[in-house]
Amino acid sequence: xxxxxxxxxxxxxxLALTALVVVLxxxxxxxxxxxxxxxxxxxxxxxxxxxxxxxxxRWTAAGIExxxxxxxxxxLRRAWLALAGTIPSLExxxxxxxxxxxxRLDRWIGGLLRERRSAExxxxxxxxxxxxxxxxxxxxxxxxxxxxxxxxxIHDNRPVDEIVTEMVSARxxxxxxxxxxxxxxxxxxxxxxxxxxxxxxxxxMLGQRIDxxxxxxxxxxxxxxxxxxxxxxxxxxxxxxxxxLEDDPRRVHRVEAMAAAMxxxxxxxxxxxxxxxxxxxxxxxxxxxxxxxxRLAGWLVHPDNRRFxxxxxxxxxxxxxxxxxxxxxxxxxxxxxxxxxxxxVDVLAVxxxxxxxxxxxxxxxxxxxxxxxxxxxxxxxxxxxxxxxVAEAWAAFPLSPLDPEDLITAMSQTTSLHxxxxxxxxxxxxxxxxxxxxxxxxxxxxxxxxxADSVSTVPQSLLRMNGRLTRELVEANALTAAGRIAGMAADxxxxxxxxxxxxxxxxxxxxxxxxMRTAIASASTRGRGVEDVCWxxxxxxxxxxNH
Amino acid sequence: xxxxxxxDAVDPSRRRWCVHVAxxxxxxxxxxxxxxxxxxxxVERPGSLVTVWLAGGPSQLETFDPHPGTAIGGPTRxxxxxxxxxxxxxxxxxxAAVLDRVxxxxxxxxxxxxxxxxxxxMKTGYRxxxxxxxxxxxxVVAHELPQAGIDLPACVALGTGGFRSRGGYLGATLDPYxxxxxxxxxxxxxxxxxxxRQGRRLAAVxxxxxxxxxxxxxxxxxTLHDHVRGEAIALMESPQLAAFDADAEPRAVRDAYGDTxxxxxxxxxxxxxxxxxRSVEVTLAGFDTHADNFxxxxxLAGTLDPALAALVTDLERRDLLDSTxxxxxxxxxxxxxxxxxxxxxxxxxxxxxxxxxxxxxxxCVVGATDPDxxxxxxxxxVDVADLxxxVLAALGIDFAREIATPAGRPMRLSGGRVVxxxxxxxxxxxx
Numbered sequence: 016x017x018x019x020x021x022x023x024x025x026x027x028x029x030l031a032l033t034a035l036v037v038v039l040x041x042x043x044x045x046x047x048x049x050x051x052x053x054x055x056x057x058x059x060x061x062x063x064x065x066x067x068x069x070x071x072x073r074w075t076a077a078g079i080e081x082x083x084x085x086x087x088x089x090x091l092r093r094a095w096l097a098l099a100g101t102i103p104s105l106e107x108x109x110x111x112x113x114x115x116x117x118x119r120l121d122r123w124i125g126g127l128l129r130e131r132r133s134a135e136x137x138x139x140x141x142x143x144x145x146x147x148x149x150x151x152x153x154x155x156x157x158x159x160x161x162x163x164x165x166x167x168x169i170h171d172n173r174p175v176d177e178i179v180t181e182m183v184s185a186r187x188x189x190x191x192x193x194x195x196x197x198x199x200x201x202x203x204x205x206x207x208x209x210x211x212x213x214x215x216x217x218x219x220m221l222g223q224r225i226d227x228x229x230x231x232x233x234x235x236x237x238x239x240x241x242x243x244x245x246x247x248x249x250x251x252x253x254x255x256x257x258x259x260l261e262d263d264p265r266r267v268h269r270v271e272a273m274a275a276a277m278x279x280x281x282x283x284x285x286x287x288x289x290x291x292x293x294x295x296x297x298x299x300x301x302x303x304x305x306x307x308x309x310r311l312a313g314w315l316v317h318p319d320n321r322r323f324x325x326x327x328x329x330x331x332x333x334x335x336x337x338x339x340x341x342x343x344x345x346x347x348x349x350x351x352x353x354x355x356x357x358x359x360v361d362v363l364a365v366x367x368x369x370x371x372x373x374x375x376x377x378x379x380x381x382x383x384x385x386x387x388x389x390x391x392x393x394x395x396x397x398x399x400x401x402x403x404x405v406a407e408a409w410a411a412f413p414l415s416p417l418d419p420e421d422l423i424t425a426m427s428q429t430t431s432l433h434x435x436x437x438x439x440x441x442x443x444x445x446x447x448x449x450x451x452x453x454x455x456x457x458x459x460x461x462x463x464x465x466x467a468d469s470v471s472t473v474p475q476s477l478l479r480m481n482g483r484l485t486r487e488l489v490e491a492n493a494l495t496a497a498g499r500i501a502g503m504a505a506d507x508x509x510x511x512x513x514x515x516x517x518x519x520x521x522x523x524x525x526x527x528x529x530x531m532r533t534a535i536a537s538a539s540t541r542g543r544g545v546e547d548v549c550w551x552x553x554x555x556x557x558x559x560x561n562h
Numbered sequence: 563x564x565x566x567x568x569x570d571a572v573d574p575s576r577r578r579w580c581v582h583v584a585x586x587x588x589x590x591x592x593x594x595x596x597x598x599x600x601x602x603x604x605v606e607r608p609g610s611l612v613t614v615w616l617a618g619g620p621s622q623l624e625t626f627d628p629h630p631g632t633a634i635g636g637p638t639r640x641x642x643x644x645x646x647x648x649x650x651x652x653x654x655x656x657x658a659a660v661l662d663r664v665x666x667x668x669x670x671x672x673x674x675x676x677x678x679x680x681x682x683x684m685k686t687g688y689r690x691x692x693x694x695x696x697x698x699x700x701x702v703v704a705h706e707l708p709q710a711g712i713d714l715p716a717c718v719a720l721g722t723g724g725f726r727s728r729g730g731y732l733g734a735t736l737d738p739y740x741x742x743x744x745x746x747x748x749x750x751x752x753x754x755x756x757x758x759r760q761g762r763r764l765a766a767v768x769x770x771x772x773x774x775x776x777x778x779x780x781x782x783x784x785t786l787h788d789h790v791r792g793e794a795i796a797l798m799e800s801p802q803l804a805a806f807d808a809d810a811e812p813r814a815v816r817d818a819y820g821d822t823x824x825x826x827x828x829x830x831x832x833x834x835x836x837x838x839x840r841s842v843e844v845t846l847a848g849f850d851t852h853a854d855n856f857x858x859x860x861x862l863a864g865t866l867d868p869a870l871a872a873l874v875t876d877l878e879r880r881d882l883l884d885s886t887x888x889x890x891x892x893x894x895x896x897x898x899x900x901x902x903x904x905x906x907x908x909x910x911x912x913x914x915x916x917x918x919x920x921x922x923x924x925x926c927v928v929g930a931t932d933p934d935x936x937x938x939x940x941x942x943x944v945d946v947a948d949l950x951x952x953v954l955a956a957l958g959i960d961f962a963r964e965i966a967t968p969a970g971r972p973m974r975l976s977g978g979r980v981v982x983x984x985x986x987x988x989x990x991x992x993x
Contacts, residue, residue, distance in 0.1 A: 147692065150678055204675050214692050224969075226693050343969065345693075392777025402780035414781050471787050473715060474739045476794035477750040486754050523773075530769040534762045547759060551766035556787035557774040 069359040077408035085390040092520035100136040104434040134170035152202040164193035174372035176316035184308040188259035195260040213247035218345035222326030245293030249311040321350035324364035337415025391562040489549040491542035501545040518552040607885040609957035614890040617724030618850030621896035622914040624859040634898035634935035653863030656871035664918040669929020669940035672910040680893030687950030698727030700841030701736035712838040713800035715739035720827040723847025731967040745808035745826035805837040818872040825869040853903035891915035898935025912940035921956035947978030
């Protein structure tokens with residue numbers, strides 16, 4: 016007996032040391048710890064300062080004071096949603112709060128931008144921009160391959176002009192050369208819809224809605240029907256063959272007589288005719304050689320084509336802030352004759368062109384602006400009449416609704432205290448995939464890609480309150496956070512605090528704590544009580560809206 | 563047999579008068595109803611639209627436009643109907659018996675041969691637009707004929723299959739409330755916990771709302787998030803939800819519609835229309851028969867025939883048919899030629915739709931397809947946009963009215979023109 020105790024006493028420190036080492040190794044190897052990298056290169060602070068000045072000019076013009084700075088955790092949540100479509104895990108929150116350095120937000124956001132999951136999320140968002148939202152044509156369009164290719168490109172921080180050039184001009188099979196899916200997505204009724212591609216190129220890469228010009232000269236836009244047809248003609252030689260997407264140099268783009276969907280006053284050119292490719296402006300930017308599509312791509316990304324950079328900048332602004340600076344996101348005012356320091360999108364556009372079309376640089380800059388770090392509360396936001404003016408002046412961080420996909424990703428993240436990313440177990444990621452599909456289909460996506468104006472509907476509310484998915488996600492069992500929180504928390508108050516941190520990335524107010532405490536105490540078990548708190552937070556506006 | 567076209571046996575205005583008088587009599591014969599419900603019958607009742615959506619592209623040659631004994635007809639036979647000189651597929655005997663209440667369009671043409679695009683073109687009357695999401699016909703009807711005093715959603719979709727209708731630029735509130743398996747208690751309507759716990763949950767979410775509103779009350783109110791939750795809770799507690807429950811009907815009625823999900827869906831559609839819902843869509847999927855076309859369509863007919871006939875007669879018996887338009891169609895038809903797999907492929911160049919009720923003429927047949935299957939265009943072609951215009955007019959809605967979309971671009975409710983002979987009184991203006 017005595018000998019055993021002696022051996023035990025010697026073994027115990029060794030065991031404790033081993034356990035400590037194991038834990039340390041696990042933490043160090045954990046994929047979710049962002050590398051404490053440098054803030055950013057060279058003149059990025061100059062860019063951020065220029066952006067801040069442009070937005071501040073709005074406040075002055077409107078005569079509205081900006082909101083106070085937001086709490087760091089609130090900014091972290093926004094950044095996670097904007098750049099990775101999820102919310103910070105408890106693990107990340109604990110580590111962030113333990114990080115005492117003053118530039119921790121910049122470092123953490125910079126680190127997130129370099130992670131694979133951020134590239135995958137941004138790729139999904141941009142794939143919807145470039146290839147639309149619908150299912151697309153059977154067989155010749157592979158959204159999964161297209162998104163994966165975009166994710167690789169973003170993760171490697173390839174310049175966006177290279178990415179766009181490939182999308183517009185690549186040749187090959189939609190499986191092997193995923194960039195061609197940008198074009199094959201327009202296959203309809205047996206042929207490529209060049210007009211649809213022209214409209215999409217104009218919206219995504221020029222920031223102009225010229226689709227109306229397909230049928231008639233648009234009363235507001237300077238683009239005429241002839242110019243639209245000339246743009247569409249660049250896709251006139253593209254066709255889908257057994258070898259994939261090819262360009263046939265013998266083909267000519269032909270415009271058929273169209274039966275107008277609406278009675279039109281005498282529209283021009285209603286007979287069938289051949290149309291050569293022509294750009295609507297900036298003829299000197301078209302490269303001398305190449306296929307029609309290659310020349311179109313060269314024209315689009317030419318350094319003097321200011322519309323390209325502005326279109327990209329406005330789109331990224333929308334992704335980061337939830338609403339675009341110029342509304343609608345794909346229809347911008349014409350570029351000013353010289354760079355306009357009062358328009359942050361123009362500032363970003365000039366910077367994009369001058370710094371190698373670097374997307375990551377732009378995203379990091381956007382997340383470093385003062386407006387990104389402002390609170391979403393403001394004295395004038397309590398007043399119905401004044402709230403609109405605050406929004407127009409960008410004097411507070413705007414509220415915007417979460418995509419249903421982001422909603423369920425965030426909720427899935429909350430059921431696991433650990434970070435769900437590429438390193439998470441396959442089971443977790445598979446379950447999340449199918450849950451996401453079901454929920455997104457039932458919830459529905461906001462129409463027109465204009466999420467900022469969407470409001471929730473009764474069926475969505477019913478789905479969130481009573482749906483099977485919600486039940487699964489808030490249930491307290493050994494596998495969910497709710498269960499583990501209920502089991503491990505020292506007391507009810509600690510449980511409430513952990514639930515708030517995992518779901519809303521903040522701590523409860525005294526009033527909330529009091530009500531939640533009662534809810535848990537009144538429940539039959541602490542597990543059920545924690546479920547009720549989780550349910551309440553999931554159904555709150557605060558969870559479903561970015562703030 | 564070729565269509566009768568304009569040659570209706572009975573003068574339309576006299577027929578309408580007869581139906582109206584008969585309807586009054588029927589109203590008196592029904593069991594005593596509360597005054598408000600009784601007012602919701604007959605021609606003065608605000609209109610509803612029931613869309614029976616045959617997903618996949620139903621073959622016109624096996625359903626409403628058979629050509630028996632021709633090279634393209636295959637083994638499908640045809641039967642006589644209640645309409646003199648008009649025959650439909652032999653698998654539809656019950657529908658044939660009530661066909662005098664129905665009109666057929668046999669010459670629909672669309673430019674879309676793809677399922678998703680074709681569905682969009684039929685359901686909205688417009689081709690897919692990259693910049694705008696067009697509202698479905700049901701959403702337009704619900705928007706133009708608002709319902710008052712009714713807790714139920716304005717647009718309901720029953721059954722699974724095909725591509726969903728949208729409220730589009732009219733707003734997500736007109737996205738249909740979707741019930742994949744109709745007949746039960748609706749969907750997501752029952753809280754999963756007991757009332758005491760539910761009360762604690764709601765108190766908790768209100769506490770979170772109050773905290774969120776601090777310092778941004780107006781901005782949060784504009785999200786309508788909490789307001790909509792209140793509406794959802796009111797719906798959960800509403801007695802009108804009984805409309806979703808098919809089991810409340812007598813056994814005989816349920817048997818008439820058929821013991822199938824689609825049959826139950828049609829029965830629930832009638833109950834919803836009776837309760838005042840503006841637009842109900844019931845989907846029957848499986849018509850995309852690229853292989854084994856004849857067996858496939860015969861099986862589906864076994865489900866579609868009794869349910870459709872029951873829906874028409876049930877609505878008529880309850881004096882609801884004069885204020886309810888029924889539209890039966892799919893995204894396109896199927897090829898006259900039969901492929902090596904005994905199947906038919908997509909064919910948007912002459913396919914069929916059925917119309918009944920509301921201001922729709924009875925017993926009218928529009929257009930004809932080529933019995934040899936060679937003509938690329940049917941006689942008397944009707945564009946799908948014209949179909950939507952006609953349905954709107956039959957409900958007294960001004961189909962040419964322009965509304966401003968969020969982008970500022972004005973858009974007509976329907977881009978087509980009315981097929982006047984499909985309407986009882988020509989263009990009927992709403993009082």
